[in-house]
Amino acid sequence: MSRLDSFIARMKAQRDCLNFLQPEIDRLPGPIFEVGLGNGRTYDHLRTLFPGRDIYVFERQVAAHPDCIPPEDHLFLGEARESIPRAAARLGATAALIHTDLGTGDHAANVAMGEWLGPALDALAASGGYVLANQSLKVPRWERLPEPPGVPADRYFLYRVR
Numbered sequence: 001m002s003r004l005d006s007f008i009a010r011m012k013a014q015r016d017c018l019n020f021l022q023p024e025i026d027r028l029p030g031p032i033f034e035v036g037l038g039n040g041r042t043y044d045h046l047r048t049l050f051p052g053r054d055i056y057v058f059e060r061q062v063a064a065h066p067d068c069i070p071p072e073d074h075l076f077l078g079e080a081r082e083s084i085p086r087a088a089a090r091l092g093a094t095a096a097l098i099h100t101d102l103g104t105g106d107h108a109a110n111v112a113m114g115e116w117l118g119p120a121l122d123a124l125a126a127s128g129g130y131v132l133a134n135q136s137l138k139v140p141r142w143e144r145l146p147e148p149p150g151v152p153a154d155r156y157f158l159y160r161v162r
Helices: 003-026 040-049 080-091 107-122
Strands: 031-035 057-061 075-077 095-100 126-133 142-145 157-162
Touching: 003 040, 003 095, 003 126, 031 040, 031 080, 040 057, 057 080, 075 080, 080 107, 095 107, 107 126
Parallel strands: 031 057, 031 095, 057 075, 095 126
Antiparallel strands: 126 157, 142 157
């Protein structure tokens, strides 16, 4: 599979998982967290799926399309390892949904990042909420859910927070 094909498959899986979770998230209180803004496509999709919902974004440095930049009071700038604990101290474990799409092409670096990322995100995750990630995250109180229909196994990872 070419890198382009892999990117397209990842984006389709991401969209399909978010769309699949929408009815569940609509029933829950709490904000949504987008970890990694990139150019803002997923943030824009989240705004469309959840109009009027608080969506907080984490990004090292904003380089998104101008129409896809969150309000300053909903943006945590800096390295995720530092900004996630800042957000947890401010907002607590309130998230109905956390979506993370961080990583690089380096598998070992992604595994190492996942070791601190999952526990860091857990401090934001409300009981009964959901986590959607582009990589496997191991957190004791998260239950791995099966992929939605049509999403290949292990392309995206869905969790329910107990």
